[in-house]
Amino acid sequence: MSFIKEFWEFLKERKKYWLLPIIIVLVLFGGLIILSQGSAVAPFIYTIF
Amino acid sequence: MTAILGISAYYHDSAATIIIDGKIIAAAQEERFTRIKHDSSYPFHAVEFVLKFANLKLSNVDHIVFYEKPFLKFERLLETYVAFAPKGFVQFTKAMPIWLREKLFQKRMIFNSLKEHDEDFINENKIFFSEHHLSHAASAFYPSPFEEAIVLTADGVGEWATATVAVGSGNKLEIKKEIHFPHSLGLLYSAFTYYTGFKVNSGEYKLMGLAPYGEPKFENKIKDNLIDIKPDGSFRLNQNYFNYATGFTMTNNKFHELFGQQPRDSEKDKITQFHMDIAASIQKVTEDVMLTLASSLKKEFNIPNLCLAGGVALNCVANGKILKKKIFDKIWIQPASGDAGGSLGAALAFWYTEQNKERKKSNTDDMQGSYLGPQYSQKEIEEQLNILGAEFEIFDEENLINKTVEDLSQSHAIGWFQGRMEFGPRALGARSIIGDARSPSIQKTLNLKVKYRESFRPFAPSVLREDLSEWFNLEVDSPYMSVVADVNQKKVLKITDDQKNLFGIEKLNIKRSEIPAVTHVDYSARVQSVHKETNLKYYKLISKFKKKTGCPVIVNTSFNVRGEPIVNTPEDAFNCFMGTDLDILVIGNCYLRKENQNNELKKDYKNKYELD
Numbered sequence: 001m002s003f004i005k006e007f008w009e010f011l012k013e014r015k016k017y018w019l020l021p022i023i024i025v026l027v028l029f030g031g032l033i034i035l036s037q038g039s040a041v042a043p044f045i046y047t048i049f
Numbered sequence: 050m051t052a053i054l055g056i057s058a059y060y061h062d063s064a065a066t067i068i069i070d071g072k073i074i075a076a077a078q079e080e081r082f083t084r085i086k087h088d089s090s091y092p093f094h095a096v097e098f099v100l101k102f103a104n105l106k107l108s109n110v111d112h113i114v115f116y117e118k119p120f121l122k123f124e125r126l127l128e129t130y131v132a133f134a135p136k137g138f139v140q141f142t143k144a145m146p147i148w149l150r151e152k153l154f155q156k157r158m159i160f161n162s163l164k165e166h167d168e169d170f171i172n173e174n175k176i177f178f179s180e181h182h183l184s185h186a187a188s189a190f191y192p193s194p195f196e197e198a199i200v201l202t203a204d205g206v207g208e209w210a211t212a213t214v215a216v217g218s219g220n221k222l223e224i225k226k227e228i229h230f231p232h233s234l235g236l237l238y239s240a241f242t243y244y245t246g247f248k249v250n251s252g253e254y255k256l257m258g259l260a261p262y263g264e265p266k267f268e269n270k271i272k273d274n275l276i277d278i279k280p281d282g283s284f285r286l287n288q289n290y291f292n293y294a295t296g297f298t299m300t301n302n303k304f305h306e307l308f309g310q311q312p313r314d315s316e317k318d319k320i321t322q323f324h325m326d327i328a329a330s331i332q333k334v335t336e337d338v339m340l341t342l343a344s345s346l347k348k349e350f351n352i353p354n355l356c357l358a359g360g361v362a363l364n365c366v367a368n369g370k371i372l373k374k375k376i377f378d379k380i381w382i383q384p385a386s387g388d389a390g391g392s393l394g395a396a397l398a399f400w401y402t403e404q405n406k407e408r409k410k411s412n413t414d415d416m417q418g419s420y421l422g423p424q425y426s427q428k429e430i431e432e433q434l435n436i437l438g439a440e441f442e443i444f445d446e447e448n449l450i451n452k453t454v455e456d457l458s459q460s461h462a463i464g465w466f467q468g469r470m471e472f473g474p475r476a477l478g479a480r481s482i483i484g485d486a487r488s489p490s491i492q493k494t495l496n497l498k499v500k501y502r503e504s505f506r507p508f509a510p511s512v513l514r515e516d517l518s519e520w521f522n523l524e525v526d527s528p529y530m531s532v533v534a535d536v537n538q539k540k541v542l543k544i545t546d547d548q549k550n551l552f553g554i555e556k557l558n559i560k561r562s563e564i565p566a567v568t569h570v571d572y573s574a575r576v577q578s579v580h581k582e583t584n585l586k587y588y589k590l591i592s593k594f595k596k597k598t599g600c601p602v603i604v605n606t607s608f609n610v611r612g613e614p615i616v617n618t619p620e621d622a623f624n625c626f627m628g629t630d631l632d633i634l635v636i637g638n639c640y641l642r643k644e645n646q647n648n649e650l651k652k653d654y655k656n657k658y659e660l661d
Contacts, residue, residue: 002173003153003154003156003157006120006156007120007153010120010121010124014121014124016124019124019127019128022127022131023127026145026149027149030145030146030149030150
């Protein structure tokens with residue numbers, strides 16, 4: 001939690017809020033990689049096909 | 050008492066420094082302990098050493114300061130990828146997992162590593178982060194002998210900044226201007242290091258050593274196409290020719306087409322006149338940028354002193370040019386100008402700017418000759434040598450010096466290991482290989498049989514301070530080998546017209562001065578002035594050599610082979626001694642001759658370390 005707080009403080013200080021969407025997408029994909037133990041796009045491929 | 054631990058790590062040249070109440074107590078680079086050149090891992094051994102030397106447990110340390118800001122670096126990476134998209138996608142996919150997995154959580158990583166030193170260390174809030182170039186600037190200004198100075202830093206890249214201008218006054222240090230990535234003088238130099246077949250971040254000094262063999266034929270090509278130098282010395286790089294922002298190489302095809310050749314493959318391709326001319330050209334451009342910057346800063350701020358740090362400040366040829374032009378009254382260059390010195394700067398910046406402590410200045414700098422590393426007692430040395438099976442004699446200091454001088458005058462190559470190890474990339478007479486500067490053959494012998502490195506590489510002289518101007522065109526102290534100066538005309542020998550017309554590497558075979566071993570092909574030398582106040586034993590040695598031969602100059606090169614970190618322990622020194630053609634080893638008061646050693650202890654050393 002302290003990391004998220006510090007990172008938020010950093011974005012506020014630098015006024016770089018526009019980086020937030022990129023970071024959220026990166027974190028989501030990162031999470032998916034961990035969950036799927038492989039490619040981040042794999043879960044989507046399986047649900048589509 | 051306030052103890053501050055400075056750390057640099059995770060990029061290259063990790064190191065640790067401890068300061069107590071603003072005084073520099075100990076500093077060392079991790080590579081010396083792990084024996085991995087430019088080691089970038091968490092500096093566990095270096096931290097252990099500085100704590101032990103200061104007689105402190107980590108839990109007694111008040112603040113720990115890391116030399117750069119990881120979040121800011123991450124911001125630069127993301128913005129660079131966005132700016133160059135879709136180019137750079139592959140680099141992006143390789144970089145992001147590393148950042149998301151570990152680098153972004155550096156505070157936690159550092160905390161976990163720190164806990165391994167002392168389990169009582171529990172307060173994560175003791176960890177602070179300095180900015181990369183502020184750390185460099187602080188390492189240059191605070192230990193300098195100046196009350197007020199302009200501080201110029203330049204390197205590859207830190208977070209955003211690649212070069213900064215700061216003004217230091219008393220205990221204040223304020224960054225006034227910055228040049229941001231991807232426009233970087235350090236990266237420009239590194240691009241040419243890569244192009245000429247040397248390793249980026251370590252082979253830059255080879256490029257500098259190669260430059261005097263060539264002519265700056267490509268200077269205009271570089272200035273017309275690659276770099277736009279403004280009248281104030283600031284610059285922009287034309288990114289169409291570089292690949293470092295988005296790819297895995299420094300230069301791209303457009304760059305190679307511009308100069309008409311592909312990058313040199315160090316395993317297959319020889320160094321040709323073309324590479325020497327390339328080296329001379331980029332060296333000239335670098336000097337021009339530094340000189341223009343220095344002149345415009347002098348005009349703008351009208352402060353008489355200049356401090357330099359950052360990897361570009363290791364370019365002692367450019368430093369020498371700034372000095373020679375007399376743009377500033379005085380110049381001081383941090384001996385550990387690379388990232389290792391960031392650990393020192395981070396700690397000092399915290400003490401003076403964050404804690405607002407008073408800074409008292411004397412006429413000398415605070416680096417203590419840069420002898421800030423580990424030392425070994427005579428008892429420890431003897432114990433280590435006995436375990437290794439070494440055959441040695443023990444002499445008192447006077448006899449030891451007499452014997453060494455005798456060996457020097459017979460052109461022997463000598464390993465000289467005394468006192469505390471140097472902090473910074475230069476060996477300054479504590480972990481040095483020394484030889485007779487008057488010998489015409491010693492450069493080749495040392496390069497090929499001892500250091501196993503390219504024969505074009507020059508060697509540096511150590512000269513008694515009082516004899517400095519008699520032998521070199523230099524009037525100011527140069528204790529850290531950070532400037533290049535010409536050999537005094539009085540000591541230069543005449544060469545024939547035929548010799549004048551020699552090209553490239555052939556120039557090496559001419560005896561140019563009374564001290565040929567340390568006179569580069571352009572009559573320059575990277576000078577170390579030796580002072581009795583900082584290294585008395587080394588001073589006495591050279592004084593004795595002068596008494597015997599009339600020459601107060603000896604060859605001083607780092608105690609290692611190519612690609613190897615400078616030796617740290619007596620064991621490292623003995624291994625290097627047994628793995629090379631060194632004739633004599635002097636450690637503390639122990640004296641070892643090669644012919645007395647057991648042949649079975651000889652090592653295959655030549656291929657132990659990778660070429661850099």
